[in-house]
Amino acid sequence: MSLNIIDLIKGQLGPALVSQTASQFGESESGISKAIGGLIPAVLGGLANNSENPHVLDAITNAPSSGISGNLTGDLANNSWISTLLSSIFGDKVSGLVNSIATYAGISNNSSGSLLNLVTGATIGSIGKYAVDNNLDKQGISSLLNDQKGIVSSLLPAGLSFASLNMGDWDARYKFDNDKDAINIPAQEEPKIEVTRSTAPNGTFPDRNTNDGGGSIWKWLLPLLLLIAAGYFLWKQCEKKETTTTTTVNDSGNVVTDTASVSPADTTGSAVTTKVDEDIDLNGTALKGYKGGMEDQMIAFLKSDGYKNAKDDAALKTTWYNFDHVNFKIGSANQLEAGSEGQLQNLVAILKAYPEAKVKIGGYTDKTGDEAKNLKLSADRATFIKSWLDKQGVGAQVAGADGYGSQFATVDAKASDAERAVDRKMAVRFTK
Numbered sequence: 431m432s433l434n435i436i437d438l439i440k441g442q443l444g445p446a447l448v449s450q451t452a453s454q455f456g457e458s459e460s461g462i463s464k465a466i467g468g469l470i471p472a473v474l475g476g477l478a479n480n481s482e483n484p485h486v487l488d489a490i491t492n493a494p495s496s497g498i499s500g501n502l503t504g505d506l507a508n509n510s511w512i513s514t515l516l517s518s519i520f521g522d523k524v525s526g527l528v529n530s531i532a533t534y535a536g537i538s539n540n541s542s543g544s545l546l547n548l549v550t551g552a553t554i555g556s557i558g559k560y561a562v563d564n565n566l567d568k569q570g571i572s573s574l575l576n577d578q579k580g581i582v583s584s585l586l587p588a589g590l591s592f593a594s595l596n597m598g599d600w601d602a603r604y605k606f607d608n609d610k611d612a613i614n615i616p617a618q619e620e621p622k623i624e625v626t627r628s629t630a631p632n633g634t635f636p637d638r639n640t641n642d643g644g645g646s647i648w649k650w651l652l653p654l655l656l657l658i659a660a661g662y663f664l665w666k667q668c669e670k671k672e673t674t675t676t677t678t679v680n681d682s683g684n685v686v687t688d689t690a691s692v693s694p695a696d697t698t699g700s701a702v703t704t705k706v707d708e709d710i711d712l713n714g715t716a717l718k719g720y721k722g723g724m725e726d727q728m729i730a731f732l733k734s735d736g737y738k739n740a741k742d743d744a745a746l747k748t749t750w751y752n753f754d755h756v757n758f759k760i761g762s763a764n765q766l767e768a769g770s771e772g773q774l775q776n777l778v779a780i781l782k783a784y785p786e787a788k789v790k791i792g793g794y795t796d797k798t799g800d801e802a803k804n805l806k807l808s809a810d811r812a813t814f815i816k817s818w819l820d821k822q823g824v825g826a827q828v829a830g831a832d833g834y835g836s837q838f839a840t841v842d843a844k845a846s847d848a849e850r851a852v853d854r855k856m857a858v859r860f861t862k
Contacts, residue, residue, distance in 0.1 A: 439470055439556045443549070444767060445851055446755045449720075451548070455541040460849075464665065465535035465542055467848030469549040472527060474578055476519035477553065481575035485518045487568045493558030512547050515554070534661045710776075713783055717776045724751040724858070725776050731860070732784050743862045750792060750857040756815070757856075763810035774818060777858065781824040790861045791815050791831040796853040797843035801835055809833025815856060829861045 443466055452459040480486045489511065516524050524546070532542035561571050709716040710725045719725040728751055731737065740746050755773040759765040781787060793808030793815075812831035819828050839853035 439474075439549075439553055443470070443552055443848075444757050445855075446757070446769065448848075448851075449754065451545070455537070455544065457537045457541050461535045461537040462541075462545070463848040463851065464846070465531050465537055465545050466549060467846035468531050468534055469527075469546055470553070470848075472531075473519075473546070473550050473553050476516075477557075478575045478578040480519050481572045483518060485515060486575075487571055489515050489554050490558045490561060490571050491568060493554045494562050512550050512554075516546065516550060530658070533658060534665065536665055712779060715779065715783070717779060718772070719776060720754055723754050724773070725780065727751055728777075728780055728858075728860075732780070732787060737784070737787055737860055740860070740862060746860045746862065750859045753856045753858070757854075758811055761807075763807055764814050774815065775822075778819065778822045778824050781819075781827045785827070788827050788829045788861050789858050790829050791819075792857045792859065793831075793833040794838060794853060794855050794857070795836050796841060796850040797836045797839045798850065804835035805833050807833070808835050811856060 448459055448462050448466070451457075452462045455462070477486055520527060528539055528542045528546055531546070532539045535542070537545075557571065557574070560566070561574075564570075566574065708719075708721055710719040710721070710723075710729065711717075712725075712729055717725050737746075753773055756770045757767040758770075759767055777789075781789065791812045793810075793812035795804040795808050809832060812833050816825075816828050816831035819825060836853065839850075841850045841853050843850070
């Protein structure tokens with residue numbers, strides 16, 4: 431089985447970056463996640479079909495030394511080499527891709543354009559690092575990219591296809607077969623390209639035909655408009671299904687979670703506050719975190735004497751706090767993604783400041799895959815964090831660690847990977 435490069439990219443475009451980018455661009459986290467989910471396969475497709483392009487190979491080879499992987503939230507919009515690379519891959523179709531993703535995700539064109547640069551940087555950086563770690567030369571990188579051609583179209587999220595990305599004849603010369611479309615690939619690059627794409631059970635529509643006169647425009651414009659409308663409808667439906675959670679401290683000092691459906695965690699999409707990275711006060715010590723995030727909520731609860739007033743575990747078991755930055759590498763139960771230990775250290779600081787408090791760790795997965803394996807993976811991850819905390823000297827305050835698999839997942843298994851990421855999380859709650 432060939433390597434799926436998407437797995438390399440996910441580590442750099444996790445929930446923490448989505449939250450930070452959404453705040454930076456002034457967009458919703460769901461919109462940013464949808465845009466990233468559509469851009470990753472589009473960018474990967476462009477690279478795969480330029481696998482022998484010297485500009486592409488040079489960019490990947492030089493990525494590890496450029497430092498781009500460590501500066502994804504920097505000013506990539508004005509990064510000249512990324513702009514040059516995109517022009518080399520997509521030509522004059524860059525604006526079409528940006529506009530279509532903006533419409534699909536419900537974000538501005540400026541945000542979509544900046545995300546295109548960000549995703550391109552993450553993709554180039556991920557492949558470059560993999561090439562260094564596995565001693566791949568340019569020929570090896572080219573072969574790696576070629577392996578992606580057979581799977582890239584299947585990675586597009588529901589509501590998107592290469593045709594709906596407004597790329598014109600961009601994918602006609604690419605060996606993609608999205609939704610089993612019939613694609614006529616020309617023997618060489620010519621101004622006149624004919625593409626036939628199946629979009630309905632009883633008919634086909636040509637994406638482009640230069641010989642039928644002015645009236646032929648509707649043969650490709652109409653299905654394109656229908657696809658965009660369908661994508662917009664799906665987006666609106668997904669918005670209606672989002673769960674909103676508000677967490678407050680009542681007069682008795684207890685944390686109250688108000689949510690549309692009972693969940694062991696205060697689900698993403700929380701309406702607590704806008705996530706802005708700042709200092710959280712822990713009895714005079716500053717912890718780096720989000721206002722309204724995990725640390726802020728836990729400290730507020732402890733300061734209110736909510737923990738002391740709780741008579742037993744039953745009063746605490748329904749209120750969980752999601753980690754904002756603790757993520758495991760794909761499929762791993764003992765390898766944390768870079769940056770995860772910072773928030774775990776915050777939890778250690780909180781427990782040391784309140785030595786009477788005890789907590790429990792919970793692990794969760796999305797709805798895909800075998801549930802027995804999901805339960806084991808989530809339990810192993812929770813146990814790993816418990817062991818990690820024990821090594822930091824607060825093990826006596828960690829009463830347990832359980833995995834819940836997909837029991838509390840809210841996003842449909844058929845949704846895009848970026849949308850399902852909200853269900854793959856770790857959480858913590860107080861216990862007696």
